[in-house]
Amino acid sequence: MSEVNYDYKTKELPKSVFTTGIALLIIGTVFGVIGLYLDTQRFLLNYLLAFALLISVGVGALFLVTLEYVAGADWSVPIRRVTEFFSSTVPYLLIIGIPLLFNIGSLFHWSHPEAVAEDKILQSKAPYLNTTFFIIRFFVVGLLWTLFWFLITRNSRKQDITKDQVLTKINIRYSAIFIPVFAITISVASIDWIMSLDPHWFSTIFGVYFFAGTVLASLSAVTYAVVKLFENGYLHPKITKDHLYSLGALLFAFINFWGYIAFSQYMLIWYANLPEETFWYLNRWEGMWIYVSLILIIVHFVVPYSVLLSQPAKMDPKRLKFAALWIIFAHLIDLYWLIMPNYHAENSNPWVYLLEFAFPMAAIGVLCIVFYLSYKKSNLLPLGDPKLERGLKFKL
Amino acid sequence: MEKKLFGVAAIFTTPDDIINAASSTVKKGYTKYDVYTPYPVHGMDNAMKLKPSKLGYLTLGFGLTGTFIALFFMWWMMAMDYPMIIGGKPFFALPAFIPVTFEVTVLLATLATVIGMLTFFFYFPNNSHPVHDTSFMKKVSSDKYGVCIECADPKFELEGVKEFLTSVGGIEIEEIYYAVKTEQRIFDPKFITFLIGVAIATSGGIYFALNKLMYMEPFTWMQTQQKLSAQAETKFFTDKFSMRPKIAGTVARGFIPYEYKGLALPPVEIVNPSVPDEKNLALGKKKYLTFCSPCHGNHGDGDSRLRGQFPNPPSLHSLKVREWNDGNLYHIIVNGQNVMPSYESQINVAERWAIVNYIRVLQKAKNASPEEIEIARKEGK
Numbered sequence: 001m002s003e004v005n006y007d008y009k010t011k012e013l014p015k016s017v018f019t020t021g022i023a024l025l026i027i028g029t030v031f032g033v034i035g036l037y038l039d040t041q042r043f044l045l046n047y048l049l050a051f052a053l054l055i056s057v058g059v060g061a062l063f064l065v066t067l068e069y070v071a072g073a074d075w076s077v078p079i080r081r082v083t084e085f086f087s088s089t090v091p092y093l094l095i096i097g098i099p100l101l102f103n104i105g106s107l108f109h110w111s112h113p114e115a116v117a118e119d120k121i122l123q124s125k126a127p128y129l130n131t132t133f134f135i136i137r138f139f140v141v142g143l144l145w146t147l148f149w150f151l152i153t154r155n156s157r158k159q160d161i162t163k164d165q166v167l168t169k170i171n172i173r174y175s176a177i178f179i180p181v182f183a184i185t186i187s188v189a190s191i192d193w194i195m196s197l198d199p200h201w202f203s204t205i206f207g208v209y210f211f212a213g214t215v216l217a218s219l220s221a222v223t224y225a226v227v228k229l230f231e232n233g234y235l236h237p238k239i240t241k242d243h244l245y246s247l248g249a250l251l252f253a254f255i256n257f258w259g260y261i262a263f264s265q266y267m268l269i270w271y272a273n274l275p276e277e278t279f280w281y282l283n284r285w286e287g288m289w290i291y292v293s294l295i296l297i298i299v300h301f302v303v304p305y306s307v308l309l310s311q312p313a314k315m316d317p318k319r320l321k322f323a324a325l326w327i328i329f330a331h332l333i334d335l336y337w338l339i340m341p342n343y344h345a346e347n348s349n350p351w352v353y354l355l356e357f358a359f360p361m362a363a364i365g366v367l368c369i370v371f372y373l374s375y376k377k378s379n380l381l382p383l384g385d386p387k388l389e390r391g392l393k394f395k396l
Numbered sequence: 397m398e399k400k401l402f403g404v405a406a407i408f409t410t411p412d413d414i415i416n417a418a419s420s421t422v423k424k425g426y427t428k429y430d431v432y433t434p435y436p437v438h439g440m441d442n443a444m445k446l447k448p449s450k451l452g453y454l455t456l457g458f459g460l461t462g463t464f465i466a467l468f469f470m471w472w473m474m475a476m477d478y479p480m481i482i483g484g485k486p487f488f489a490l491p492a493f494i495p496v497t498f499e500v501t502v503l504l505a506t507l508a509t510v511i512g513m514l515t516f517f518f519y520f521p522n523n524s525h526p527v528h529d530t531s532f533m534k535k536v537s538s539d540k541y542g543v544c545i546e547c548a549d550p551k552f553e554l555e556g557v558k559e560f561l562t563s564v565g566g567i568e569i570e571e572i573y574y575a576v577k578t579e580q581r582i583f584d585p586k587f588i589t590f591l592i593g594v595a596i597a598t599s600g601g602i603y604f605a606l607n608k609l610m611y612m613e614p615f616t617w618m619q620t621q622q623k624l625s626a627q628a629e630t631k632f633f634t635d636k637f638s639m640r641p642k643i644a645g646t647v648a649r650g651f652i653p654y655e656y657k658g659l660a661l662p663p664v665e666i667v668n669p670s671v672p673d674e675k676n677l678a679l680g681k682k683k684y685l686t687f688c689s690p691c692h693g694n695h696g697d698g699d700s701r702l703r704g705q706f707p708n709p710p711s712l713h714s715l716k717v718r719e720w721n722d723g724n725l726y727h728i729i730v731n732g733q734n735v736m737p738s739y740e741s742q743i744n745v746a747e748r749w750a751i752v753n754y755i756r757v758l759q760k761a762k763n764a765s766p767e768e769i770e771i772a773r774k775e776g777k
Contacts, residue, residue, distance in 0.1 A: 263494065266491065267491045267494070267495075270491050270494065271485075271491070272485065273483070273484065311448055311452075312448075320639070388440075394438070395438040395439035395442070395443070396438060396439070396442075
C-alpha cells in the first residue's frame with residue numbers, strides 16, 4: 001500500500017463565517033422578537049419552525065455520522081468531520097427549545113384542560129398528550145441525542161491523537177444503538193412538536209416523513225459546506241469529485257425517498273377518504289394554502305430531482321451547491337407547510353408576516369456559529385481513523 | 397474449422413497493475429481493446445477514459461414513453477371510453493394512477509436498457525465472444541485481471557503489442573483465436589427446443605408447486621360464502637335446486653295482473669292512463685323497437701324481419717286498428733292474438749301503455765291530413 005500524506009495543515013476558516021453567523025443570529029432574533037410582540041401566536045409557530053430546522057440539521061447530521069460507522073463506508077471518512085460539526089448543534093437544542101416549553105399553552109390546543117374536557121378525542125389522547133409528559137419527553141429525547149453526540153464525537157476526536165483503532169469499534173457499537181434510538185426519538189419529536197399542533201389528526205407515516213426531510217436538510221448542509229471547502233482548498237487534496245458524487249447521489253436518493261413518502265401519505269389518506277384524516281389536507285387546500293401545497297411538490301421534488309438527475313450534475317460543484325441550498329430552502333417551505341396552517345387568528349396585520357424570515361435566519365446564524373466554533377476545536381481530517389486511507393483513495 | 401486471430405491478451409495480478417495497464421494502453425493510442433476483471437474495479441472508467449454510456453438516453457426515452465403511455469391509457473379507459481365510479485373518486489383519479497404510471501415507466505425503462513444493451517453492446521443474437529472458453533477467460537473471471545488488444549485496432553502489430561504488454565507488467569501473454577462461424581448458434585433448433593423445454597418445465601413446476609403442492613387458504617370467508625349459487629346443486633332443499641320457483645300468488649312490481657286475460661276482447665273500454673309526453677313516447681319507441689318491430693316492422697307496416705320464419709302480421713295502419721280504442725291494443729299486447737304470443741311477462745303495465753301511445757304516433761305519421769302537416773311544419777318539428 002502506498003503512503004498517504006496526512007501531513008497537511010488545517011487552514012483556518014475565515015472569521016467572516018463567525019461574524020455572519022452572529023449578525024444573522026442578532027438580526028433574526030431582533031426581528032423575531034418584534035414579531036412576537038406584534039403577533040405572539042404566529043411568531044411562536046415561527047420560532048418552532050426554526051427549532052425544527054435545527055433539529056433536522058443537527059440530529060440528521062448525527063444520524064449521518066452513525067450511518068457511516070454502521071455501514072462501514074470508506075468514502076465519507078475524510079469528510080466526516082464536516083458532518084460532525086453540524087451535529088454539534090444537538091446540545092444547543094435543549095436550550096433553544098426551552099422558550100417553547102414556556103409557551104405550550106399558546107401553541108398546543110391539547111394543553112388546555114377546558115378544551116380537553118369537552119372533547120372525547122382529546123380525552124382519549126390525554127395520557128400521551130399532556131403537559132407534564134410532553135416536557136419529560138422533550139428532556140429525555142434531547143438528553144439521549146446529546147449523550148450519543150457527546151460519546152461519538154468525543155471518541156472520534158480522541159482518535160486523532162491516540163490513533164487507537166478500538167475507538168472506531170466502540171463508535172460502531174454506539175452507532176448501532178443510536179440508529180433505533182434515533183428512529184424512535186425523531187418520530188416522538190416530530191409527533192410532539194408538529195403533528196400534535198393539530199391534535200385530532202394522525203398519520204402513522206408522519207415520523208418517516210419528517211425523517212426524510214431531516215436527512216435531506218442535514219445532507220444538504222453537509223454537501224454545501226463540503227463543496228465550499230473543496231472549492232476553496234480547505235479539504236485534503238486527495239478528496240476529489242468522486243467524493244462529491246457520492247454526496248450528490250445520496251441527495252438524489254433521499255429526494256426520491258421524500259417524494260415517495262410524501263406521496264404515500266397523501267395517497268393513502270386521499271383514497272381512504274376518512275373525514276378524521278382528510279381534514280388536515282383540506283386545511284392545506286384552502287385559500288392561499290393550495291398554492292403552497294402545489295409549490296411544495298415542485299420545489300421539494302420536481303426541481304431538485306431534475307437538477308440532480310444527470311450523472312455530471314452530481315459531481316459538479318456549482319450545481320451541487322445550488323441543489324444543496326435549494327433543498328434547505330425546500331425543507332423550510334416543507335416545515336412552513338406543516339406548521340403554519342395551524343395558525344388561526346382573524347384580525348392580524350398581514351404585513352407582519354413579512355417578518356417571518358426572522359427566526360429561520362437566526363437558525364441559519366446558529367448553524368454558522370456552531371460550524372465555526374467546532375471547526376476551530378478539531379481537525380478537518382479524522383487523522384486516526386483506520387479507514388481514512390481507503391477513504392482518501394476512494395474512486396468511483 | 398478455420399481459426400482466426402482475435403487479439404493478444406495479457407494477465408495482471410493486482411488491481412493497481414490493471415489500472416496502470418489500462419491507462420498505458422490508452423496513452424499508447426490503442427482504441428480497440430478491452431479490460432477484463434472479476435469484479436468492478438474502482439477508477440477503471442477514468443483509466444480507460446471511457447465516456448459516459450449513451451444507453452442512459454435510451455432508458456430516459458423509453459421511461460418517458462412509459463409514463464406517457466400509462467397516463468394516456470388510464471385516462472382513455474377510465475375517464476373517456478368506459479367511465480366508472482370507483483370508490484367515489486373522480487374518473488381521472490390521478491393519485492391512484494401514479495403507482496401504475498411509475499411502474500410502467502420503470503418497466504419500459506429497464507426493458508429498453510436490457511434489450512438495448514443486448515443489441516448494441518452484445519450484438520444480439522450473437523451469444524458468444526472470442527475470449528470465451530479460453531484459459532485467459534478462466535483466470536480473469538476468478539482472481540486475475542486482463543487486457544486484450546484486438547487485431548481490429550489500426551495500430552495492431554503482433555510483436556509490437558506483445559512487447560508493449562510485457563513492458564507494462566503483463567504476464568502470460570496469450571494469442572486469442574476464434575473459430576469463424578457462419579450460422580448463429582442462438583437459432584440452433586436444439587437450443588430453441590431446449591429453451592422451450594425449460595420454459596414448460598419451470599412454469600409447469602411452479603404452477604404445480606404453488607397451486608397444488610403448497611396451496612392453502614389463509615382465510616376462506618370471501619371464497620366460500622354461506623350462500624347458494626344459481627344453477628348449482630344444493631343439499632339444502634329436498635329437490636336439490638338452489639333456484640326456487642315463484643311462490644304462488646307473487647306479483648312482480650309493475651306487473652299487476654290483467655283482469656280480462658283470456659277473453660277475445662275487453663268487455664268494457666279500458667281507459668289509457670298514461671300521458672303521451674316526450675319521455676313516455678321515447679319509452680314506447682324503445683320497447684316497440686325491441687319487442688314488436690321484429691314482426692310488425694319498424695314503422696308498423698307488417699314488413700317482418702323474420703324472413704318467413706313466422707307468418708307476417710297485418711299492417712298496424714289498417715282502418716280497423718286505427719279505429720280501435722287504446723284498451724284494445726293493450727289487450728292484444730297482454731293476450732296475444734291467434735299466432736301472436738302474449739307479451740304479458742316481458743313488458744310491464746307502464747311500458748305496454750307507452751307502446752300503445754307510440755303505435756298511435758306511427759299511425760298519425762302515416763295518415764296525417766295536409767292541415768296537420770302544415771301545423772307540424774310551422775312548429776318546426
